[in-house]
Amino acid sequence: MKSIGLGIALTALAGAVQAADMGAVDEPIKLAINEWTGQHVTTHVAGEMLEAAGYKVEYVTAGMMNQFQALADGDIHATLEIWSSNVSDEYAKKISEGTVVEIGDLGLNAREGIAYPAHVADLCPGLPAWEALRDCAQVFATAETIPMGRLVDYPADWGTPGADRMTGFDLPIKAVPAGSEGALIAELRASTERKSPLLIVFWQPHWAMSAYDLKFVDLPVGNEDCFNDPAWGPNPNAVNDCDFAPSRIFKASWSGFAEKWPAAYEILSNYQLSVDAQQPMMGKIDVDGGSVEDVVAAWMAENEASWRPVVDAATK
Incomplete structure (x- = not known):
């Protein structure tokens, strides 16, 4: 609402x-x-x-x-x-x-989640479905993460929600903490200008959601069962295989x-x-x-x- x-x-x-x-x-x-x-x-x-x-x-x-x-x-x-x-x-x-x-x-x-600039959907067919990330993880690889893809996570002081999701879904993607909110914005700006791949943890309200045409990856709805019971969700061996809890x-x-x-x-x-x-x-x-x-x-x-x-x- x-x-x-x-x-x-x-x-x-x-x-x-x-x-x-x-x-x-x-x-x-x-x-x-x-x-x-x-x-x-x-x-x-x-x-x-x-x-x-x-x-x-x-x-x-x-x-x-x-x-x-x-x-x-x-x-x-x-x-x-x-x-x-x-x-x-x-x-x-x-x-x-x-x-x-x-x-x-x-x-x-408010909402938080795994996000990407709209142009990234052309580089990773199947988005916004989260399963697409399994097939195109290497699209997001960088020198520091290869052969795994890279997810730009929140700054370390904000917790590790991105890393938690990559583990939960057992995706071949490494979460790398950003240094600050400014560093997150710099990543978005560079990706948009170069039309380069980017996967990032982000939130609304934020002016960048519209400025960089950000889309959220579709993940199973977050709830307490997901965060506490490995049997819940698509990965029977881990928790956090769902979206962020409503904030x-x-x-x-x-x-x-x-x-x-x-x-x-x-x-x-x-x-x-x-x-x-x-x-x-x-x-x-x-x-x-x-x-x-x-x-x-x-x-x-x-x-x-x-x-x-x-x-x-x-x-x-």
């Missing part, structure tokens, strides 16, 4: 939320900045809302996988775009301990956040962002060269009716 806009999602909530105490307005609220542009957009929109409410905000660079200890310790106060498909065991541990708390879904309609994207905070900044907690709990809002901002940053700060500030100015009711409901 397509995500609804920020204002539509939250105006209804705004009337039901009573104004909360502002709390420690003299102390900055520290928001985690992870490794991808969409998360930067998400976080800066939230930060601008907090500043509009009267809070001080600091942005703290933190790896997606290793941010949860800092969150539990109160060194970071909130992280606003956690993808369920590659969340770490450390997160579950902190939730269980009660040192980190979830503060609601973000509202993005839930959510927010979390330090357990002491609500007590220290009650109104800010209300704002972040009710904050949502739609694909229709986030994806164009990503394009203005990564394609047009705008800064996160300038692009988000412009969006905030043009869409005040969407986010202002959430701030007002928590503070007035």
